[in-house]
Amino acid sequence: MSGYLPILILLLSSGVLDVPAAIAGPNGESRSASSVSRGPIHRTSDRAMDRVVVSEVNSDLIRKAIQKYLMDEWGRKIKTVHVTVLEPVEPVMIPGGTVELQVIPNAMEEGPGRRVFHVEAMVNGKPRKTIQVMADIVAMVDAVVVTRFLKAEEVIDAGDLKTVGMRVHQINHPFVIDQSEVVGKSASRPLPPDTPLRPAFVKLPLMIKKGDRVLIEARRGGLSIRAYGVTKSSGQVGQTVMVSNLDSGRELRAKVVAPSLVEVEF
Structure with a gap:
């Protein structure tokens, strides 16, 4: 053992x-x-993880920001502005809270057409990201047009006018957009119906036409002399025309004061 x-x-x-x-x-x-x-041994942390808030800036928000910027910039020259955002195509993600978009002004004044904008994404009043945007811009105005054929020198009435939407290719366009600017004036040339009016197409109406019978008035101090005459030319208020005195036959230079009334100095 x-x-x-x-x-x-x-x-x-x-x-x-x-x-x-x-x-x-x-x-x-x-x-x-x-x-x-x-x-x-795995232990669960008692501290919660911080969550980052992310805002999505899509093309519609960018479009509205650019549209508001252009309307403020162009004022009453343009009636409406249409903006089509081409880039960016996908939404832009901006970390932080509520996002406010501001278009950075361009030192060079640009009009409608294809343009590049720089849009600043602001979070709590601080810039967070600059978005480069390519967009097509269409500008529209309410142009004043005539509703019927107007002869040269014919006085324009409110019933002769209407407004139509028209696309313009520059901000300083040549068209009349306020009817009050042409009512009471006369056509400086024949105007077919639906012609968009321009300032050069109208003028102050003639108060006196050649061959009209007028009252000639001469004043000096409290003295006044009156006579009748016939005009040798046409004129607007404030213009000087030639008048022939019917009593003496003498031709005088007179200033148009009102319809059928001229004034001479002596």
């Missing part, structure tokens, strides 16, 4: 025989203890 003891000790030390270690129980009984493998 004593010969087997060294061999048993050798087998135990080499791990060939797996003998569980014994530990004492609470009542002195023998218990086997096994090794338990435990994985890493």
Whole structure:
């Protein structure tokens, strides 16, 4: 038996025989203890992760910003502005809170057509991102046109006019857009129906025409002399015309004051 003891000790030390270690129980009984493998312990952080708010700036928002900018810039010269955004195609993501778009003014004044704008995305009053935008701009005006054929020198009445929408290719366009600017004036040339009016197409009406019988009035201080005459030329208020005195036959230079009334100085 004593010969087997060294061999048993050798087998135990080499791990060939797996003998569980014994530990004492609470009542002195023998218990086997096994090794338990435990994985890493994961703890949930009590601190919430900060969430970044992102706003989407799409082409419609950009269009409205450019449209408002142009209407403010062009004032009453233009009736309406149509904006078509070509680039960017995809929405632009802006981190932060509520986004306000502002168009950066261009030092060079540009009109309708294809243009490039730089739009600043503002968050809480601070610039966050500059968006380069390419857009097509169409400008419209309500042009004043005549409704019937007007002869040269014919006085224009409100019933002879209407307004129509018209596309213009420059801001300083040549068309009349306010009817009050032409009512009471006369046509400076024959005007067919639907002709868009320009300032050069109208003029102050003639108060006196050649061959009209007029009253000639001469004043000096409190003295006034009147006579009748016939005009040798036509004229507007304030213009000078030649008048022949019917009593003396003498021709005088007189200033047109009102219809059928001229004034001479002596």
